[in-house]
Amino acid sequence: MTDNHPVTRRAVLGTLGALGVAAAGGGFVAGAPGKAHAQALGQNESVQDAMKRLFGDKPIKDGAAIIKLDLPLIAENGAVVPISVSVDSPMTATSYVKHIYVVADKNRIPIVTRVTLAPEAGRAFMGANIRLGETGDVRAIVEQSDGTLLQVKREVKVTVGGCGG
């Protein structure tokens, strides 16, 4: 990998205008960017409530055949836990992964992120560093362009130090 000339600009925010406020099934509204919104993605709630809010009663199938979830089995600390999700998908205009959700069951804010992809992404892939409050399951939920939902999950043990930290 090569470094590329980062342009570090701290722009004063003007009006951002409509930046794709998307309404997903289940009544979720992406908060207006730039301001915490009452309907923000992240809420203090149980994972059951979060899943209900995101997906309602829609069936979620087992996605083990097509979803590759990369997570450490033991996280050295809960502050920075690397995750990546890769989905086997043609990513064509008619068949692509529309969303990848990451949910941490034991977090006070269980919804970590929702990634929205266009076919131009080329591959259904995301990576991020997440926070985990404690040992628990982490899920990757995939929504395909035809609305199908699939999920894989795995437990991550969060290490507690012996040395006061």
Next chain:
Amino acid sequence: MSDIGKVRLRIPSSIRPGDVVQVRSLVIHPMERIERDAQGKIVQKNYNYINKVIVTYLGKTVATFDTTQSVAENPFFSFTFKATDPGQLKVQFLDTTGGRYEGTVEIKFS
């Protein structure tokens, strides 16, 4: 923290037309966490965290991340795009206080 918003993007050193390119990004940001008072009640305030990441290539959005306080401080994000033509890849990070930070990189073929 005057370093808030410092961004770095990394792409492979050699890209050919048609490659699906993986991009790594890091942005300096506190991603403030919920605070609780001595009684355990959540402190009501506008927490400063990145809640949206927008990736555009040749002016078209290829990926967005809607993010919460469960994303790590100084967040790392990785994503892909299909490199069809030379041009600009831009990543914008927006936070809940109105901050907008961005990094760009010119995609060239070699």
Next chain:
Amino acid sequence: MKMRCASARPAFSWAALVALSAACAGPVADVPDYTSLPKWTSRAIPEARGDFQALPDGKRAAVRYRGWTTRDFNFRTYAYADPRAEPPIQRVTMPAGVRGDPQKGRVLFLNRAKGPCTGCHLIPGDDVWPAGSVGPDQSIIGDRKLPDQYLYQLIWDPRVVFPNTSMPPWGTIGGLSSEEIVHLVAYLQTLKGPVPPEKDPDRNPFTRRKPVGFGDNLDPTNNPAVLLTDGPEALWTARGPMAKACADCHEGGVARAMRGVATRYPKFVKAYGRVMSVEDLLAVHAPETTGRPLPAESTDNLTLTILVKRASNGLPVNIDTSSVEARAALARGKATFYKRVGERNHTCVDCHTPEKGANKFLGGRLLGDVTDGLTKHFPLWRTDRGEVWGMRKRFQWCMTPLGMNMLAADSIEYAELELYLTTFDNGKPLSVPGIRH
């Protein structure tokens, strides 16, 4: 490692030969001498000086970093002038008439406010996460049918039985009460085989997978410390109150001007009569030459240290271990490494040498091995703190579990301890900044 021996006179005698070989015996074979050390006034930020403030009730509260305990630990420290000895060994008798409760004992065993005992010792239970492997597995200790009195003494003060043990003397130091130890003994006696089959190999520290680390420490999209210290070298070129900048004397940019320099630190600096790391030197050199203060543990000091050390990335550490001053300092530094300190009565050896705790788990944390070389990636990014730590803050942090007051970040004691640790990095390439949990 070069050893320069005094040149021999042509007139030989066996005595001279023996004296010569003693002089060439190696850098840390000497007896530590504390008599001719300069007094050092700390140039660190206020929270890093090891200071105290008086409380109205006559006690003291420690002035430390935000979020660190302010407790004044009344136990031996690393200070060369500290006259205190280890807590004397106590031989005790288990009280009669106190009924041990195994359930209370198990709760105590897991209690993080106490040991926890599970920091070093494994016991059965799906709720045991994460137990350590520094001490022996206690899962079937009941099968050994050891006398209660023996177990009681062992927990109260194991030095009676094992003179060089790593285990703290819990009763002697007041960490566990007599009644608490009675409950622990009752609990241990219930631990009999057969041990249930292990459902999860990670639960057991003897079979747990080792941590994989945080990836490429020099990747600016992986290590925030790299991103934060990249870009224009403002600190290097900024003019201080005396209208001078580092760049004025050290030409060609920091990477060129400082190439190779950090490989020789820490080192004895004649002008100050003491061993100094890059951080220590910056704290005096910057104000002297540019007029700008750069106190130890300030962000600017750490940033500039990273810039200076990065200039030597890939080059092997090459510190002096053979001069008279280096050898004297190393003797003291090694003595510090072996010194029993704090409430827990630990030495660095207990956790960080392969003969004791290194490469074993302390709770969930794999303990580093000093012989691997632990200094060449400092300063580093601490992911769970979200900030850069230098070696001295890492030393100061160790005081928390040890129950010992910290010294000033730029103290001579820490500098000479760091010098000793750095000998294990000689020949190994620098890679700064590092990244750790």
